[in-house]
Structures are given as structure tokens and as C-alpha cells.
Amino acid sequence: MSDVAPFALFIGAAMSVTAFPVLARILTDRNMLRTEVGGLALASGAVDDVIAWTLLAGVVAIGAGGGDVPWQTLLAVPYTLLMFLVVRPLLRRLASARERAGRLTPSILAVMLVGLLLSCWVTEAIGVHAIFGAFLFGAVMPRAGGEALRHETLERLEQVSVLLLLPVFFVIAGLRVDLSTLDGRGLLDLALILAVAITGKFVGAYAGARLNRISPRRSGALATLMNTRGLTEIVILTVGVQLGILNDTLFSMMVVMALVTTVMAGPLLAVIYPNRLVEQDAAEQQRAALGVPQAYRVLAIVPPGAAAAPLVDLAAGVAARRDPAEVILSRVLPYPSARVEVGTGLSGDLVAMTASMAELAELAEPVRRAGPSAPVFARFSADPAAEMSAQVDATQPDVLVVTADQDGYQALRRDIGTSLVTVVAPLPATWAGVFVRASADADGEAAVRIGADLAAAHGVDLVVDAGGRPPRRLTYIVQELGNGVAFGSTAPPSALVVGTGEAAGTHLLVRARRDAPAKSGLPTAPPMPAPA
Structure with missing residues (x-):
């Protein structure tokens, strides 16, 4: 025995x-x-x-x-x-x-x-x-x-x-x-x-x-x-x-x-x-983590380093005038090239994931205090473009905020249909105004509305440059937005510059939604009557 x-x-x-x-x-x-x-x-x-x-x-x-x-x-x-x-x-x-x-x-x-x-x-x-x-x-x-x-x-x-x-x-x-x-x-x-x-x-x-x-x-x-x-x-x-x-x-x-x-x-x-x-299952779990199903949703792909906080502030500004609103903070981490082959094999990955989640949680706190819910996600991926595209499909955001140097950005820009705000230059520390270079198309209208959101969130004026005589559509939108919005061709000092095409001094590039109009937010202006 x-x-x-x-x-x-x-x-x-x-x-x-x-x-x-x-x-x-x-x-x-x-x-x-x-x-x-x-x-x-x-x-x-x-x-x-x-x-x-x-x-x-x-x-x-x-x-x-x-x-x-x-x-x-x-x-x-x-x-x-x-x-x-x-x-x-x-x-x-x-x-x-x-x-x-x-x-x-x-x-x-x-x-x-x-x-x-x-x-x-x-x-x-x-x-x-x-x-x-x-x-x-x-x-x-x-x-x-x-x-x-x-x-x-x-x-x-x-x-x-x-x-x-x-x-x-x-x-x-x-x-x-x-x-x-x-x-x-x-x-x-x-x-x-x-x-x-x-x-x-x-x-x-x-x-x-x-x-x-x-x-x-x-x-x-x-x-x-x-x-x-x-x-x-x-x-x-x-x-x-x-x-x-x-x-x-x-x-x-x-x-x-x-x-x-x-x-x-x-x-x-x-x-x-x-x-x-x-x-x-990953998409369902991500959707289940979202706070308000019918919220105006801004998905921000947050880069590491000093650019993280300005981008989160930008995303919060885009959602500030919506109610209910949700700002999703996400980070896509590439798999490390060198992996430890003993132990769990996940030690280094867990260090990076823990640090990213802690940083995103800290960045989300000011957003939550301002009103919007702010869930955070961090993911490892060998294909960042595919991962970000999957996140867009899962969360269905009204606006995606991303930096131009994000891994996989070009493929993402080509494939997704949601409204896109791209940070192409370091954002100013403080904004004395918002200056929009607006084209006479849907992208120009989207740029004006994003600019208005950011100007209202920071309590500054919005100046719209329509390149000469503004189209009637943009005139109607500017009148709709109310006080603090005007046409002009000169950017205020220390202004955040928003545009729809490459130009010197531009901080943000805006592309309108390609598949459908936004679910919520500022009311869309009715179509202008045809000229007599």
C-alpha cells in the first residue's frame, strides 16, 4: 500500500x-x-x-x-x-x-x-x-x-x-x-x-x-x-x-x-x-466592452510616446459636443522581433501590454471626467493594418483618429469607409484658434465640422478658408455653426490647421465617411434649393 x-x-x-x-x-x-x-x-x-x-x-x-x-x-x-x-x-x-x-x-x-x-x-x-x-x-x-x-x-x-x-x-x-x-x-x-x-x-x-x-x-x-x-x-x-x-x-x-x-x-x-x-469572438468581445451602443463614437489609434496625449485630447475634442459620446483609445503593438523562448514565452509581451494598458487608462481618465465614456484596448498584431481594420469593423466608429506614421496606415486609409482624421504634423501645445482649409466637396464639409468641434472644445474661434468665393453648401454650414465661425484666408497665430489635402503647415487631414452619413452629432444641413 x-x-x-x-x-x-x-x-x-x-x-x-x-x-x-x-x-x-x-x-x-x-x-x-x-x-x-x-x-x-x-x-x-x-x-x-x-x-x-x-x-x-x-x-x-x-x-x-x-x-x-x-x-x-x-x-x-x-x-x-x-x-x-x-x-x-x-x-x-x-x-x-x-x-x-x-x-x-x-x-x-x-x-x-x-x-x-x-x-x-x-x-x-x-x-x-x-x-x-x-x-x-x-x-x-x-x-x-x-x-x-x-x-x-x-x-x-x-x-x-x-x-x-x-x-x-x-x-x-x-x-x-x-x-x-x-x-x-x-x-x-x-x-x-x-x-x-x-x-x-x-x-x-x-x-x-x-x-x-x-x-x-x-x-x-x-x-x-x-x-x-x-x-x-x-x-x-x-x-x-x-x-x-x-x-x-x-x-x-x-x-x-x-x-x-x-x-x-x-x-x-x-x-x-x-x-x-x-x-x-474577438470582435464580439470588443463590441461587448463598448459602453453606450448608440453613442457618437470616436476611435483613436494612440501611438506610444509624447504624441499620445495630444492625440487623445484631439479625439476627445471631436466627441465633446455629442451626447451620448464614446472615445475608444486603442493601441496596436507589433510583436517583438526577439522573443524569450523559456518560461511562459509571454513575459516581454506582458510587460509591453501592461505598460500600454496602464498608459491608456491614465489617458482615458480626463476624457471620462469630461463626460464621454472611454474604453481602452491594446492588441498585439503581426499585421497592424488588418488589426485596425478589424477594430473599425467591430466598433463602427463615426470618426477614426490616427497618425500618418502608424504602421499599416496607408492600407487602412485605402480600405476603411469611416470618417478619417489623420495627424500629419505634431499638434500645437495650445490652440489660439482653428483654421480649416476646406475643399468644395464632402471632405471639405467634414473638415469644417471637425474644426468646429475642436474649436468649441477649446473655446477658440474657427476660421474657414474656402479658396475664394465659398460654395453655398459651406456658407450654409458656417451659418449653421453660429458664433465664432467665419470665412477668412489667414490662419490665427498658433492655430490648429485642418485641411483636406497636403499643404504646408497642415496638422490634420480630414476625409469624409465613404459609405454612409454619420449616425449622430450635429444635424446635417438640408440640401440647398437649385438656383432659379
């Missing part, structure tokens, strides 16, 4: 584990991080991993003690408390030192490595495998302010771990795999292992998702994702061999199971949850 308990617990842990790094990479490569299924898979995978590793720690302690828990293993509890209550604050100070230095210095890296090795030594000494010391050291790393430290540490270590240690580990594990001795009984055992591993995780995850009223197809996608095991499984199996819980034959069959369940995830996911459903 003493041998059965460690074996049963170990097999349970090995069957239930989900390889979080593999899961995260699949979600990233398939752009599923922005869907409900992707979020649920990440959360479920994280919880699954914590429970499985905790269970494995107990199995290791029991196995090392020959079926009984040795007394020194009880020290794991105070050691865990020590790590969270003492070591974690120290690591937070280490993260602050990295922030002050602006980079990961050799001395900070040395402290990290010493702490990691000491944690491994302590857990090994108290009868828990050294791998749990490393796991615990990573778990106590502070999240707030510590992501940059984690990511840079992984970047430094991946040169050795990925190029040297990981191949050596795979070679050693692979040399243990020997399927040549499997007879008919062994093949039957392998089939049973595969059946239990696949159906156990799939049915459990699927049933849990369906009980929470997730659709059958999305439940199937979640169950498929939870079946990935990968490198994490092989690490656990290696621990089992070291403890004598698994023999070489069973180890070989379990490795095959890990490989099969990981390899099958991609093709099965493509059938159950194809890319068209991923894009559809």
Missing part, C-alpha cells in the same frame, strides 16, 4: 498537468489571447499548474520517505512563509534597483542566481525536489514592477538554457525512451494511457465549460487547449524516474503520451475553433 499511494498520486499529477508555456505560445500564435476562450484557457492553465505542482511536491515527499512523510519535509511550510514574507519584499527592492539602473546589471543578476540556487538547495535538503525551490523562487517574484526584471533575467539565461541545457535534457530524456521492447500487452497499455490522458482532461474541461454555459464549440476549444502537456510533462516524468516511481517502460509510454497530446492540440484546434471564429 505504501508503494501504491505515491504511484497513484504521481500518475494523477502527471495526467492532469497542462504545459503553461506551450498553452501560452499556442494562444499567442493563433491570436486567441483577446478572446474569452483564450483568457479562460490561461486562467485554467495557471490554476491547473499550481495544483499539479503542489500535488507533485507532496508525491515527492512521500516517495522520498518510502511512503511516509519524513519530519524534515514539514519544514516546507515555514520555508514557504519565509519566501513570501521575507524574500519577496527583498526581491521587490531588487526590482526597484533594476529600475534605478535602467537595466539588469551583473550584480543584480548574480543576486538572482544565488537566491535561485539557495532556494533549490533548501528544498532538496528538506526532502522536496530542487525543482520546487526554483518554482517557489519564481512564484515569489513581485508582479508589480517585477516583470521587467523577470523578462531580462530570462533573456540573459536563455542563451545557456535554450542552446545548451535544454538540448542536453532532451537527449538524456530521449535516451531513456525505448519502445522496442513493447509487445502486444505494452501497446494495449499505451493505448489505455492515451485514452485516459486525453479523455480525462478533455471531458473534465469540456464539462466544466458547459456547466458555465460556454457554447459547445468553445468548450471543445478550451478542452483541447487544456490537453497540451509538452516540456512540463517530461520534467515531471523525469522526477518520477529519479524517485523510482516509474520504470523505463512506463516512462517511455508516458513520454509518448505527452508528445501525442501536445502535437494533436494544433490540428484539432484548427478544426474545432478555426481562425474565422477567433476573429468573430
Whole structure:
């Protein structure tokens, strides 16, 4: 009985584990991080991993003690408390030192490595495998302010771990795999292992998702994702061999199971949850996040850096006179060219995403105080133009505000039909007036209305240059807009210059909606009667 308990617990842990790094990479490569299924898979995978590793720690302690828990293993509890209550604050100070230095210095890296090795030594000494010391050291790393430290540490270590240690580990594990001795009984055992591993995780995850009223197809996608095991499984199996819980034959069959369940995830996911459903769910989730369905909506593609705040102020000014109004702040982040290949594979991406979301949330606060709702979105994309076009389709904005140097802008300008406001030059810090160079077409009318919105929002006058005698249509619009709007050919000092074509000194280019008139906002002037 003493041998059965460690074996049963170990097999349970090995069957239930989900390889979080593999899961995260699949979600990233398939752009599923922005869907409900992707979020649920990440959360479920994280919880699954914590429970499985905790269970494995107990199995290791029991196995090392020959079926009984040795007394020194009880020290794991105070050691865990020590790590969270003492070591974690120290690591937070280490993260602050990295922030002050602006980079990961050799001395900070040395402290990290010493702490990691000491944690491994302590857990090994108290009868828990050294791998749990490393796991615990990573778990106590502070999240707030510590992501940059984690990511840079992984970047430094991946040169050795990925190029040297990981191949050596795979070679050693692979040399243990020997399927040549499997007879008919062994093949039957392998089939049973595969059946239990696949159906156990799939049915459990699927049933849990369906009980929470997730659709059958999305439940199937979640169950498929939870079946990935990968490198994490092989690490656990290696621990089992070291403890004598698994023999070489069973180890070989379990490795095959890990490989099969990981390899099958991609093709099965493509059938159950194809890319068209991923894009559809992402669009639905984005629409669900919008505050007021019938609001006058301005979508602002916010660039990083100093240009962000002026562009958000511009977008808020366009929506200021509408009620209800909504200003959507969005940022499209290109995938980094260099990715960390160890850990979750998402550390650097999460740093960039967290920083962008925090910046957008800060920029949205003044907009919300002024009245409009201001949801924020940040997305990674290998094709910025396609991502921005998808956002336009999902949100259906009345006006899109974007900078001319945004990645994919030219394709976006060509493909979308909504009203477009393009920032072509740095905006003035303060506006003493708004000057519109208006053409005698729909673009000119749109430019005048955008200029009027911005002038009203900043409490300045609007001057419209119609290039000589203004068309009757523009005359009617200027009269409609009321006080503070006049025709003229000279821009006020420190004016925001709005135009419909390239010209020196122009800050904004305006293009009218190509498909349909705006849903709301200032009333559209009726058509002028034909001249007698």
C-alpha cells in the first residue's frame, strides 16, 4: 500500500498537468489571447499548474520517505512563509534597483542566481525536489514592477538554457525512451494511457465549460487547449524516474503520451475553433466592452510616446459636443522581433501590454471626467493594418483618429469607409484658434465640422478658408455653426490647421465617411434649393 499511494498520486499529477508555456505560445500564435476562450484557457492553465505542482511536491515527499512523510519535509511550510514574507519584499527592492539602473546589471543578476540556487538547495535538503525551490523562487517574484526584471533575467539565461541545457535534457530524456521492447500487452497499455490522458482532461474541461454555459464549440476549444502537456510533462516524468516511481517502460509510454497530446492540440484546434471564429469572438468581445451602443463614437489609434496625449485630447475634442459620446483609445503593438523562448514565452509581451494598458487608462481618465465614456484596448498584431481594420469593423466608429506614421496606415486609409482624421504634423501645445482649409466637396464639409468641434472644445474661434468665393453648401454650414465661425484666408497665430489635402503647415487631414452619413452629432444641413 505504501508503494501504491505515491504511484497513484504521481500518475494523477502527471495526467492532469497542462504545459503553461506551450498553452501560452499556442494562444499567442493563433491570436486567441483577446478572446474569452483564450483568457479562460490561461486562467485554467495557471490554476491547473499550481495544483499539479503542489500535488507533485507532496508525491515527492512521500516517495522520498518510502511512503511516509519524513519530519524534515514539514519544514516546507515555514520555508514557504519565509519566501513570501521575507524574500519577496527583498526581491521587490531588487526590482526597484533594476529600475534605478535602467537595466539588469551583473550584480543584480548574480543576486538572482544565488537566491535561485539557495532556494533549490533548501528544498532538496528538506526532502522536496530542487525543482520546487526554483518554482517557489519564481512564484515569489513581485508582479508589480517585477516583470521587467523577470523578462531580462530570462533573456540573459536563455542563451545557456535554450542552446545548451535544454538540448542536453532532451537527449538524456530521449535516451531513456525505448519502445522496442513493447509487445502486444505494452501497446494495449499505451493505448489505455492515451485514452485516459486525453479523455480525462478533455471531458473534465469540456464539462466544466458547459456547466458555465460556454457554447459547445468553445468548450471543445478550451478542452483541447487544456490537453497540451509538452516540456512540463517530461520534467515531471523525469522526477518520477529519479524517485523510482516509474520504470523505463512506463516512462517511455508516458513520454509518448505527452508528445501525442501536445502535437494533436494544433490540428484539432484548427478544426474545432478555426481562425474565422477567433476573429468573430474577438470582435464580439470588443463590441461587448463598448459602453453606450448608440453613442457618437470616436476611435483613436494612440501611438506610444509624447504624441499620445495630444492625440487623445484631439479625439476627445471631436466627441465633446455629442451626447451620448464614446472615445475608444486603442493601441496596436507589433510583436517583438526577439522573443524569450523559456518560461511562459509571454513575459516581454506582458510587460509591453501592461505598460500600454496602464498608459491608456491614465489617458482615458480626463476624457471620462469630461463626460464621454472611454474604453481602452491594446492588441498585439503581426499585421497592424488588418488589426485596425478589424477594430473599425467591430466598433463602427463615426470618426477614426490616427497618425500618418502608424504602421499599416496607408492600407487602412485605402480600405476603411469611416470618417478619417489623420495627424500629419505634431499638434500645437495650445490652440489660439482653428483654421480649416476646406475643399468644395464632402471632405471639405467634414473638415469644417471637425474644426468646429475642436474649436468649441477649446473655446477658440474657427476660421474657414474656402479658396475664394465659398460654395453655398459651406456658407450654409458656417451659418449653421453660429458664433465664432467665419470665412477668412489667414490662419490665427498658433492655430490648429485642418485641411483636406497636403499643404504646408497642415496638422490634420480630414476625409469624409465613404459609405454612409454619420449616425449622430450635429444635424446635417438640408440640401440647398437649385438656383432659379
